[in-house]
Amino acid sequence: MDKKWMSADRLSKEYENGVLEFVKFAVEQVKDPSRMKCPYTKSKAKDKGIAREIESVASQKEIPVAKKTEISKRTGAKKKNPSKYRACLHTYLETTDISDGCVRLIPMDGAIFGFEYAEPLGKEDFDQILYHTQLSVGVINTYMRYLYDKLMGPRGLEQRFSFLNPMKTNLTEMIRKPDEVRTYVVERFMADTDREKLFFLPFNTGDGGHWLLVAINPFKEIVYYLDSLHNDWTTYPAMKTIVDTIIQTVRAQRKIQVPKRKANNITWNRVECPRQRNNIDCGYYTLRFMKETLLMDRTDIPSDYFDEYRCAYYSKDQLDEIKEELCQFIIELQVL
Incomplete structure (x- = not known):
């Protein structure tokens, strides 16, 4: 050359x-x-x-x-x-103006999160990938686009899986703007009422930026809870209340009759997923949970996790794999 x-x-x-x-x-x-x-x-x-x-x-x-x-x-x-x-x-x-405070925009097709927009990535976001620090919502969303482009699209998985944007569904938004959160999620669920589908909601707790995965099957009214700290949903009651309300709203809009004594009978399953060993890796774990579920092509997640990926914790190579995929994808997008 x-x-x-x-x-x-x-x-x-x-x-x-x-x-x-x-x-x-x-x-x-x-x-x-x-x-x-x-x-x-x-x-x-x-x-x-x-x-x-x-x-x-x-x-x-x-x-x-x-x-x-x-x-x-x-x-x-x-x-x-x-x-x-x-x-x-x-x-x-190093050859760009990123270090001077400029950003790059990652295009997000409307099919990914239900609305079209551009995700901004700045120096802090890129440093998170390069130096293994806690991940921002921008990096999380960029990897979700990677999963959509590289796994869901080529394998036809968009008929069985969808994403919810964590920018609109984090704990802060749920507490401050619960009606807006409900409206967004209900619209996403109601767009696919003719088929069973699993929706991935990477949930940010807002208290130091902990990430966990909430996977929702509104058709079966089952919620899978994957937290790499091994807490359960009672740690975040506001989140559980809103998710339950959303499922009940979808049920009503689909005109499904449920006995009054079973009206709140929504199933929550805590999954024994791999456990993080520090206070940094939660975002990487959440991304791997989504990737591995897509690779399994299953809308149900076993309570002891998938046999093929079951382990006590992820290795350095498994976490580095996420960073390599992100870097390769950003290079291929030619947005720099």
């Missing part, structure tokens, strides 16, 4: 376009991703997560293939998941 851009002014359009072309070339052509290095990366004290990992991997002493196989068999070691897309996104962001 043409390398003239490397000697161009770093503030020029030529340099910016050159970095983008390099990123595309690298992620498509590199044969050994774990040893990939993006050129002209600025060195900063805070850039520990990406630069240090790349440098340490690149400087490792080569081990013969036969010896690697022997070690892997003896220890059960797994091949490390390289952070190539994070490294490339990190490099490309």
Whole structure:
């Protein structure tokens, strides 16, 4: 590929376009991703997560293939998941005005959340992905678009699953604007009354930004509660009250007759999902819960979680996978 851009002014359009072309070339052509290095990366004290990992991997002493196989068999070691897309996104962001306070807009089709809009992502959002900190609603929504584009669309899963926008359904909104929350969710539910469907509601508690997943099947009136802190729904009574009211409203609009003694008989299932081990990972866990449910293509979630994904907690590689998917998706969108 043409390398003239490397000697161009770093503030020029030529340099910016050159970095983008390099990123595309690298992620498509590199044969050994774990040893990939993006050129002209600025060195900063805070850039520990990406630069240090790349440098340490690149400087490792080569081990013969036969010896690697022997070690892997003896220890059960797994091949490390390289952070190539994070490294490339990190490099490309340095050529943009993101660090100056500018934002980029992620287009959201109306089919994803029931209304069309653009999700803004700024430096803080990108840093969350690159340096593994608590996730914002912008990052959560961007990953949900990734799931819609890469899983739901190609597999035809939009007939069985839908998303609710956490920007409109967090605890703060439920307390301050309960009528608006009810109206939004009821409209989403009533748009699909002719088929059974599971709706994903990534719920933010507002007290420090804890994320958990509420998955609702309004047709069967079942709510699945997945909290990586292993709390139950009684921790957030306002949320449960609004969800119950929404289901009852949908029931009434569908003109379903229920005996008075069973009017409040909505089933809540607490799922024994993987448990986080710190105060940061809740957002990543919530995203994996949605992804794994889509991969299983099931509108019911077992109370002890899916056999294929059951574990005490997610590994670093499993959480890094979410970040890599996000970075690759943002690069492919060409919104930077």
